Amino acid sequence: MEQEAPVGVNEDVGDAKPGFSRIAPAVGPLLVLAPLAALPLFGPGPNTVRLLFVTLTLVTASVGWNLLGGFAGQISFGFAVFYGLGAYTAALSINAGIPPVVSFLMGAAVASVASLLIGLPTFRLKGPYFAIATIGVSEAVRVVMMNVPWTGGASGYRIVEKGRFFQMHHYYTALGLAALAVGISIIVRRSKLGLALTAIREDQDAASDLGVNPFATKLLIHALAAALAGAAGGVYARYAAYIDPDGVFAFRNGIAILLMPIIGGVGTIWGPVIGAFVYGLIHEEVVANFPQAHLLIFGSLLILIILFEPAGVVGLSNKLMRVLGRERKD
C-alpha cells in the first residue's frame, strides 16, 4: 500500500508511522480486552455480567455504525433494522437446530442484504436522501414484522435451546464479537478502503475525481456495518431467548446505536467503544432514576455534544492531553 494520502485528507488516517505509534494501536485493545476477558476473576454478580453483556453487544453495533456514519459520514437513523433482522434470523435458525455461531453469521448476512436494499436507491444520490430513508425504514420494517404471522407478529418470538444456560458463555461470545468489530474497524481505517471513505466524507465529488467509486464504496461499508449490527442482534436474541418487534426494531434502538459513537467520538476507532460503555452504564441508571425524562436527557446531551464538542469523549481527552502536555513543557 505504497500510496500517498490525497491532499486534504485528515492527517490521522493510519498511514505508516515509525516507532511507538505503530505499536500503540495493538496495545490499546489489549488494555481494554484483558480486564474484560479476565472478568470471572473479579467474581461479578449475574446482574453485572448481564449489564456488560448488553454493553458489549452495543459496542459491536456502535462500532458498526461508526464505519458508515463516522468514517464515511453517512448518518443512519435505522440501524435498529439490522439489529432486529439479525436477532430474528438468528432466532429462527437456532430454533431450526443450526449451531449458534452459524446462526449469528446468517443474521449478519441477512442484515447485509437488507442494507443493500436501503443503499441501492439512496446512495446513488447526493443529499439527505439516505438519512431520510433510514428514518422511515425502521418504522416500515417494524410495522411489517408486527403483521408477519410466522414469527409470531406483535406477540414476539421465543427461542428454545436445549441444555443448560451458561451466562459466561454468552458473555464471551459478545466479547469476542466486540473485539472482532474493533479489529475490523482498525483494518478498515488503515486500508485503502478507509482512505476512500474519508475522501467521500470530506468531498464526494473530489473523491470520485480521484478514482473512488462513491456508490460502490458506500454500499460496501454499509453492508459491513449492517453485518456487525446484525450479528450483535443475533447474539442478543440468543441471550434474551425472547424477542418482539417493539423490542428489537424500536426506533429508540436506532437512536441508541447512533448516540453511542457521538458520545464517544465520531470517526475514531475507540470513540464508539467508549461511547457504548458510557451509554450502556448510564442508560440503566438514567432509565431507573428518570424513567420519564431519559429522552430529554439524551436529546440534550446530543445537542450539547454537537454544539460544544463534536468530537465527543475522544476529542475532549485529546484537548485535555494537549493542555497537560503544554503545561509539562513550561
Next chain:
Amino acid sequence: MSAADLLNLFIAAVLLAGVYAAMSVGMTIIYGVMKIVNLAHAGFLMLGAYFVFEAYDRFHIDPLVGVLLAFPVFFFLGMGLHWLLIRRIATSDQPTLTSLLLLFGVWLVLQNLGYLIWGNSDRAILTPRTLSSFEIGPISFPTVRLVVFGAAVLSLVGLELVLHRTWFGRSVRALMQNNEAGQIVGVNVQRTAQVAFGVGIAFAGAAGGLLAMLYSFSPDFGATFQLRAFVIIVLGGLESFGGVAVGSLVLALAETFSILVLPASFQPAIAFSLLVLALIILPDGVAGLWNKRRRWV
C-alpha cells in the same frame, strides 16, 4: 365497489392532500433556504396539536381560531430556536451531519417534554363538527375534513402571497435558487434564514393543529407525519412549492386507495415504499420530471 364509492375515496384523498401540503410546506421552506432537514418538525407538529387542544379545552377557543393563533406563537418559537441553536452551526449547500443530529436532538427533547407535560394517553379534539357530514347525492363530505382542507388551502395561499409580494419572500426565493448569488445581490442570509425558520415552524405548529382536528394524538404523534412530509418533499423535488402540492396529492391518493388492496395495518409502510420508489424512478421529484420536459422543449 361502485363509481360513487370510488368518487368518495377520491374526494377523501384530495381533502387529505390539502392537510399534507400544509404540513410539508414548512419543511420545504427550511430546507430550501438553509439546506437543513428539519428533523424536529415532528416535535412541532405535536406541540401544535397540544396547543390547539389546550386552547379549546381550557379557554374554549374554537380549534380553527386556535390554528390561527398557532401561526404567530410558533413563528416566534421557531425564531427563538434559530437564535438559540441553529445559527451556531455551519450550513452548506448540502445538509450537514451536524444539522441532522442537532435537530434530531431537539426532536427528542420536544417529544420528551410532551410526555412530561401531557402524559402518554391519547387525546382528541371533539367539536360538534367532528362527526357531522353532509351529502350531495351519493357523495358525502365529512364537515371537519372540508373545514380543515379550507384552512390548509387558505394558509398556503397566504404563504404564496408573502413569497411573491414581499421583500422577505423575494429573498427566500433568491436563497432557494442560489444561495451565493442571493448574498451577492444583498440578501441578508442570517436574517432571512431566521425568519424562514420561524415561518417553517409556524406552518408545522398550525398543521399540527389541523391534524389534531382529524386524528387523536399523543406526544409520539408527529413521527409518522414527519415521514409523510419527507416523502412529500422528496416527491416534490425538495425545494419546490408546486412539487409539495403534487407530492401531497400522490401520497394521499396512494394511502387512500391502498385500503382497497392492503390491510389497514400496513398503511404506515406505504409512505416509505413510495419514498423508495420515488428515489429509484424520480430522484429529482415530480418537479424534476417537469423541468426535464421543459429542457426537451
